[in-house]
Amino acid sequence: MYSDKDLAIYVHWPYCSRICPYCDFNVYKGRRNESLVKAVCDDLSGWRSWIGPRQVRSIHFGGGTPSLLYADDLNRVINRITSLWSTASKCEIALEANPNDADRWRAYQSTGLNRFSLGIQTFNNEGLKFLGRDHDGKTARSSLAMVMDIFPSVSIDLIFGWCGQTADILRNDLCTAMEYLPHHISTYQLTIEPGTAFGRALERGSLHALDPDMSADFYDHVVAHLTHAGYDHYEVSNFARPDHKSRHNMACWTGMDYVGVGPGAHGRITRDGHRYTTVAELRPGGYITRVGQTGFGIYEKRRLSRTEQASEYLLMGLRISDGISVERFERLGGHLNPDILKELAEGNFIEISGDKLSATTGGRRVLDKIIEKLLID
Numbered sequence: 001m002y003s004d005k006d007l008a009i010y011v012h013w014p015y016c017s018r019i020c021p022y023c024d025f026n027v028y029k030g031r032r033n034e035s036l037v038k039a040v041c042d043d044l045s046g047w048r049s050w051i052g053p054r055q056v057r058s059i060h061f062g063g064g065t066p067s068l069l070y071a072d073d074l075n076r077v078i079n080r081i082t083s084l085w086s087t088a089s090k091c092e093i094a095l096e097a098n099p100n101d102a103d104r105w106r107a108y109q110s111t112g113l114n115r116f117s118l119g120i121q122t123f124n125n126e127g128l129k130f131l132g133r134d135h136d137g138k139t140a141r142s143s144l145a146m147v148m149d150i151f152p153s154v155s156i157d158l159i160f161g162w163c164g165q166t167a168d169i170l171r172n173d174l175c176t177a178m179e180y181l182p183h184h185i186s187t188y189q190l191t192i193e194p195g196t197a198f199g200r201a202l203e204r205g206s207l208h209a210l211d212p213d214m215s216a217d218f219y220d221h222v223v224a225h226l227t228h229a230g231y232d233h234y235e236v237s238n239f240a241r242p243d244h245k246s247r248h249n250m251a252c253w254t255g256m257d258y259v260g261v262g263p264g265a266h267g268r269i270t271r272d273g274h275r276y277t278t279v280a281e282l283r284p285g286g287y288i289t290r291v292g293q294t295g296f297g298i299y300e301k302r303r304l305s306r307t308e309q310a311s312e313y314l315l316m317g318l319r320i321s322d323g324i325s326v327e328r329f330e331r332l333g334g335h336l337n338p339d340i341l342k343e344l345a346e347g348n349f350i351e352i353s354g355d356k357l358s359a360t361t362g363g364r365r366v367l368d369k370i371i372e373k374l375l376i377d
């Protein structure tokens with residue numbers, strides 16, 4: 001559990017050397033931008049004046065591709081954070097990386113970075129080509145071996161359910177990952193988002209989404225394979241060896257406060273008894289200008305109603321195996337219908353143990369439907 005003073009910090013680095021056809025994150029083609037590093041640091045100072053003293057438990061560089069940054073850039077941001085707030089003794093400092101940027105990673109050791117998340121997606125060359133990635137299977141392997149050697153905690157991202165992927169290819173990806181035993185694995189089912197290159201191809205009919213039954217089988221296979229290998233399936237898409245859950249993601253899923261700096265970053269802050277949602281200016285140029293003019297990158301700050309807070313707590317909390325505290329959900333104004341709870345428990349979709357309500361493995365497979373049921377009734 002965490003205290004009111006605990007804080008997570010998310011830093012969004014929006015640049016990528018090229019844009020993947022499936023990606024709908026806030027990303028732009030480019031590499032490094034000195035002015036953006038400065039703006040992120042100044043935005044952090046703005047946040048400090050708003051939220052006051054806190055204890056930072058995690059710093060997460062996400063993207064985009066923050067592994068395009070140099071160690072000096074990371075140092076500037078981390079030093080600004082540690083000059084503004086105290087940090088917890090085991091503060092997680094994590095960064096998302098593309099396998100191609102390995103040349104600068106050894107230098108990252110000097111920054112205090114202690115968690116490294118590598119976007120492998122698949123080790124299969126055909127799959128990597130289909131996904132529009134600029135690395136191959138050999139680079140994925142060599143960069144994974146390298147980061148396992150450098151960092152105390154390594155996570156990899158895999159995507160399953162892409163066109164052309166077979167059960168054998170998926171098995172091979174999981175077995176290859178097991179050769180290295182990363183501390184943490186995120187496995188995402190490919191989603192084809194409107195507005196992306198894949199979304200447009202789907203509309204034109206030149207791309208087909210994977211059959212939903214096959215995708216569900218793939219998911220079951222991933223869960224069985226990784227749990228058998230000793231990973232804790234602690235969130236719908238995430239698996240960890242003991243003590244290697246993502247602190248940053250856990251902060252978001254459990255309703256802890258987090259700062260969001262960098263273009264398009266989201267934040268959640270509790271202040272004077274109210275909880276706020278924030279969104280930073282989306283485009284890098286606009287963000288830099290806004291920080292320069294106002295000292296903040298935020299363009300939208302809104303107070304969450306109690307109903308919104310309760311819904312969000314349920315929505316996020318049922319993703320994780322720890323589930324939610326019913327008492328906290330009700331304190332936020334949420335209401336659980338006993339008949340619906342009974343029906344879902346009898347169907348083995350949820351478990352209730354004392355104050356804890358959680359989704360079972362089967363329940364997490366159809367989580368959207370369960371949440372809809374719990375929130376409507």
Ligand SMILES: C[S@@+](CC[C@H](N)C(=O)[O-])C[C@H]1O[C@@H](n2cnc3c(N)ncnc32)[C@H](O)[C@@H]1O
Nearest residue numbers: 022023063064065096098119157188189190191
């Ligand atoms: C925002 S990316 C950042 C990491 C890094 N830029 C990379 O791509 O390797 C985080 C992860 O989200 C996942 N992801 C992004 N778009 C996705 C999509 N449409 N479907 C499934 N997974 C996706 C990928 O596994 C990716 O590694």
Ligand code: SF4
Nearest residue numbers: 016019020023063064
């Ligand atoms: S998936 Fe990663 S590398 Fe590809 S565009 Fe999105 S953030 Fe950039």
